[in-house]
Amino acid sequence: MRFDLDLSFGSMKKNINWELLYPICGALVMLMLRNVCRKYIFTKIGLRLGLKQIEVKKAPHDAVLEKAYSISKKWKLDRVRGLAKQLDVSEKEVESWLELRNAQDRPSVLIKFSGSFWACCYYTLAWTAAALIVWDKPWFWNVKQCWMNIPDQTVTRDVWWHLMITLSFYMSELMGLFFDVKRKDFWSMFIHHVVSIVLFFFAWKSNLYRMFMVALVLLDCSEILLEVS
Template sequence: MRIDLDLSLGHTKKNSNWELLYSIYGAFVILIFRNVSQKYIFTKIGFRLGLRQIGTKKAPHDTTLEKAYSLSKKWKLDQVRGLAKQLDVSEEEIESWLKLRSAQDRPSVLTKFCESSWRCCYYGSAWTGAVLIVWDKPWFWDLDQCWSVPSCSLFLP
């Protein structure tokens, strides 16, 4: 089965469908660059700024509590009382387990810093690239030229 995508709009030569794979290759390159830069660049910058990858205390594994936690992350007082009766422990122990378990899911400050640094670099480079592409276009500086050029001529080679 062959899918024929005619992306030429009738004015240019017909492109090969294999050219669509360039975007997939580009996505893989960006993913690899993201992982490498987060691991080797942004983490080291975060360490130099004094951020630490602090491990939180792990909540003791309890299948009943884990099942209830997977259904709802926040529990009402009735649920806490019911689980305390079911497991034969105090309500304070259930609440402390819930605090430990929810803290276990939260990312550390260093992880948040690395993700924010990546977003800053990615969006900053995308914006810079876009400005560099349209910098020499006449309609970038004079908006009246956006309406003076017919749209059909934009697709001509």
């Protein structure tokens, strides 16, 4: 069976949704690319710009203190005294361990730089590609068309590829949160990526490809400025 290029993806989507599994494979590839670029390219650029790769002294492993730290990263004086008494050490030793443990979990400026560099590169390329894709689309210039005949809207090849790559990126960023040094904004970024993925699935199942593309063009440009800053 042959399909027209502009209609094939839309026609297939109505019958099967397994193509939404593609971004999972794409996310794994993008995650590897992300780690390679950050380690071998962006980190070196940061070092060239004068950022220092400071080795953080790790806190000695202690099961009792680690368990307390997993519950709360900020300890009051009563908590410190209780742990010191339990371990038969001084309060100063417990406080010193906590300082080292907090420093161990704090990402360096170089790590933050490489992460922002990666995100900036992606958003710059993604926004440029999205702008080129929608430039000749009449529904981009007349947004009312995004809401017309929604059940019968089909997704063109260029829009399909862009949406798949976008979903792959957000999935890779979500996975990356669990491999990177845990930051203070872990849960806010976790919620951000989860909501983005949920919105994508909603837009895909509801045939709102056009509106989703418009949103990407309008929002990704602000992400570029955010990462640059």
